[in-house]
Amino acid sequence: MDAETTTSPLRWEFPEFGAFYQEHSKAIYYLALRLLRDPTAAEDATHDVFLKAFQKMNSFRNESNIRTWLYRIAINHCHNLTSTWHNRHIQSSDDAALLEGVSAQPNPLRILETKELGERIQKTLDALPQEYRLLLLLVADEKLSYEEIGALTGQTSDAVRGKLHRARKTFQIHFKTSE
Amino acid sequence: MPNEPSKLRHTQKQESTSEQTQGEQLKTDAKEFSSVEELLRHDAAQIAVPPAVAVKLNKSLADVPKPEIKSWWQRFVSRERL
Numbered sequence: 282m283d284a285e286t287t288t289s290p291l292r293w294e295f296p297e298f299g300a301f302y303q304e305h306s307k308a309i310y311y312l313a314l315r316l317l318r319d320p321t322a323a324e325d326a327t328h329d330v331f332l333k334a335f336q337k338m339n340s341f342r343n344e345s346n347i348r349t350w351l352y353r354i355a356i357n358h359c360h361n362l363t364s365t366w367h368n369r370h371i372q373s374s375d376d377a378a379l380l381e382g383v384s385a386q387p388n389p390l391r392i393l394e395t396k397e398l399g400e401r402i403q404k405t406l407d408a409l410p411q412e413y414r415l416l417l418l419l420v421a422d423e424k425l426s427y428e429e430i431g432a433l434t435g436q437t438s439d440a441v442r443g444k445l446h447r448a449r450k451t452f453q454i455h456f457k458t459s460e
Numbered sequence: 461m462p463n464e465p466s467k468l469r470h471t472q473k474q475e476s477t478s479e480q481t482q483g484e485q486l487k488t489d490a491k492e493f494s495s496v497e498e499l500l501r502h503d504a505a506q507i508a509v510p511p512a513v514a515v516k517l518n519k520s521l522a523d524v525p526k527p528e529i530k531s532w533w534q535r536f537v538s539r540e541r542l
Contacts, residue, residue: 324512399503417496421497456468460469460470
């Protein structure tokens, strides 16, 4: 359970939507963080994605998983952001801001460990082709099937499997050399 | 999801301030992950959404035109919880 779930005194304008946010926000924030490489941008993106979801819920088709639908909004949003001139030219921020959100006890060694591993993972993801990066982030979400990942990325589940195999290999090579 | 056979290893170097060491010493704390997915899930688990996002979102919800909240939200939430 998220820290915010247990500690937040927030009274939601729409409690049902609050429950929806609690269930899916962590996955969306993590995706945005690793795609945008900036905690502040990831915060803004998470806010914008859920606001769009709220406004567009009437267009949601029952034939797809709501999480898949939400991911689609998030992927499009992040893609639009990374396509702008500004985001192509800004530096990736330090993970220091990210650590404000670390869901652990404020143990300095643990924070250091999280920061170091997080930076190494980010560096490895940044070295991958954009498609591999997205596929790995999506497959890490156990709630998504290969079919759903295929639907999100516009390809068959077999194509997803094949590309994931190469994406994992590429990730491993970069990760091992980043130490 | 299938796992990769080779393991991903992350070694954390930590500074020890133990009195027994008579100064600074490095020790290692290695973590092993059996797959890329496991590594990324571990990474994701360390990260929480800043509470400020929910606060800002809640304020934004109050400002946007209200859609047919009851019908679609009740339908959606009940389906999700099945």
